[in-house]
Amino acid sequence: MVGTPKVEAARSALNALNPEVEVVALKTRLGSADAGGLVSQADLVLDCTDNCATRHLLNRACVEHRKPLVSGAAIRFDGQVMVFDLRKPDSPCYSCLFPENGEVEEVQCSVMGVFAPLTGVVGAVQAMEALKLLAQVGESLSGKLLLLDAKKADWRTLRVKKDPACPVCATSRDSAAAR
Numbered sequence: 001m002v003g004t005p006k007v008e009a010a011r012s013a014l015n016a017l018n019p020e021v022e023v024v025a026l027k028t029r030l031g032s033a034d035a036g037g038l039v040s041q042a043d044l045v046l047d048c049t050d051n052c053a054t055r056h057l058l059n060r061a062c063v064e065h066r067k068p069l070v071s072g073a074a075i076r077f078d079g080q081v082m083v084f085d086l087r088k089p090d091s092p093c094y095s096c097l098f099p100e101n102g103e104v105e106e107v108q109c110s111v112m113g114v115f116a117p118l119t120g121v122v123g124a125v126q127a128m129e130a131l132k133l134l135a136q137v138g139e140s141l142s143g144k145l146l147l148l149d150a151k152k153a154d155w156r157t158l159r160v161k162k163d164p165a166c167p168v169c170a171t172s173r174d175s176a177a178a179r
């Protein structure tokens with residue numbers, strides 16, 4: 001659906017799959033003013049965005065409102081999926097892993113490109129983890145980073161720990177405890 005706004009294309013596709021699902025499509029750039037309001041109404045947040053600013057904005061809102069965050073990314077032949085179950089006090093957040101002021105250069109898919117099937121794989125794993133968290137089934141990827149090297153067909157899982165000096169989740173927990 002080239003030429004159609006992404007949110008409209010997504011809504012049409014979802015309604016075609018299941019007409020009973022109510023899709024609220026918001027065609028707007030997420031700002032810090034409305035991120036908290038939207039996240040507070042959600043049971044769970046899936047981050048499928050393609051830029052660092054929005055990823056950190058969503059992470060901050062999820063930390064503040066203690067919502068599980070299922071984050072996915074794909075670039076070239078590399079995919080990654082992370083779950084931050086921020087309902088748990090010992091859970092790391094996105095910023096523990098990728099600090100907001102980090103040296104990580106923003107690499108956008110529009111510039112670097114992505115192996116098309118990889119976005120489907122990463123999206124399906126995110127959907128799987130989201131459904132498990134919502135249904136409270138099994139063990140989630142919380143506290144782990146799942147890496148897929150599509151070229152080598154290699155999956156790896158790394159443990160991720162909460163950074164006690166993380167300015168996003170450490171500060172928020174302290175201020176919450178002090179209240």
Ligand SMILES: [Zn+2]
Nearest residue numbers: 093096166169
């Ligand atoms: Zn953190």
